[in-house]
Amino acid sequence: xxxxxxxxxxxxxxxxxxxxxxxxxxxxxxxxxxxxxxxxxxxxxxxxxxxxxxxxxxxxxxxxxxxxxxxxxxxxxxxxxxxxxxxxxxxxxxxxxxxxxxxxxxxxxxxxxxxxxxxxxxxxxxxxxxxxxxxxxxxxxxxxxxxxxxxxxxxxxxxxxxxxxxxxxxxxxxxxxxxxxxxxxxxxxxxxxxxx
Numbered sequence: 001x002x003x004x005x006x007x008x009x010x011x012x013x014x015x016x017x018x019x020x021x022x023x024x025x026x027x028x029x030x031x032x033x034x035x036x037x038x039x040x041x042x043x044x045x046x047x048x049x050x051x052x053x054x055x056x057x058x059x060x061x062x063x064x065x066x067x068x069x070x071x072x073x074x075x076x077x078x079x080x081x082x083x084x085x086x087x088x089x090x091x092x093x094x095x096x097x098x099x100x101x102x103x104x105x106x107x108x109x110x111x112x113x114x115x116x117x118x119x120x121x122x123x124x125x126x127x128x129x130x131x132x133x134x135x136x137x138x139x140x141x142x143x144x145x146x147x148x149x150x151x152x153x154x155x156x157x158x159x160x161x162x163x164x165x166x167x168x169x170x171x172x173x174x175x176x177x178x179x180x181x182x183x184x185x186x187x188x189x190x191x192x193x194x195x196x
Contacts, residue, residue: 001067002044005075006196010170012177015191016072017167018064019043021050049165049194052095061095065102068163068192073107076190079159081110081152085176086118086145099194100163109161115151115183116162116176119144134171141175147183157187167196 001018008015025040042050045067052060084100097113104111121144131137152158160180164173173191180186 001048001063003067003071004043005071008167008170008173008191008193008196010174010177010191011181012162012173012189012191014076015173015193016075017193017196018045018067018071019195021046021166021195043195046195049095053165058093058095058098061098061102064194065099065106068099068103068194069106072192073103073161076161076192077159077188079107079109079161079188079190081112081115081158081160081186082107083112083116083160083162083180085162085164085172086116088118088172096163096165099165103161103163103192107161110152110158112151112160114148116180117146117148119146128171134169134174137169137171138174138178141172142178145176145179147179149183152185156185158185159188159190160186161190161192164191164193165195167191167193 003018006017020043023041023043025038028037028039031037048060048064051057082100082104084097087094101111128137177189180189
């Protein structure tokens with residue numbers, strides 16, 4: 001997979017996205033139901049992620065995970081744990097979990113799929129997308145992440161790779177990392193995403 005690494009900066013040690021998600025998008029009118037349509041060009045990683053998440057093509061898990069392993073992992077430090085970003089929407093199969101699990105297998109590290117949890121929003125709380133600032137979004141999201149401290153039973157601090165599918169404002173990743181930093185078994189945190 002051809003990629004164009006993009007460094008991600010935040011409250012983690014190092015982070016990278018494989019490529020920009022959308023390269024170009026042109027409005028082409030409304031469809032028969034009145035919804036807007038677009039002619040969209042995505043990067044190779046962006047198209048793979050789109051087909052995986054929205055068209056259910058799980059054959060693309062392996063190429064995306066392999067690209068993270070080949071291109072992002074050499075850029076970061078040592079880690080022993082791979083943590084998937086908890087999903088925002090319930091799906092029968094979670095793309096981020098499957099990508100993270102494959103990265104864990106490729107890197108011979110522990111797949112901590114139940115370490116970081118995300119609770120439902122409190123009824124009546126504002127939608128994250130409606131909050132004006134990134135700071136407000138991080139604060140609201142931080143209240144929704146929690147650690148299952150019973151999930152890791154061994155001692156020591158472990159370098160942790162947080163895998164997400166797409167990096168937008170960075171609010172979710174920052175809130176997740178802030179929560180991971182509260183756990184005494186988590187050492188340096190690295191971030192890898194498919195697209196930004």
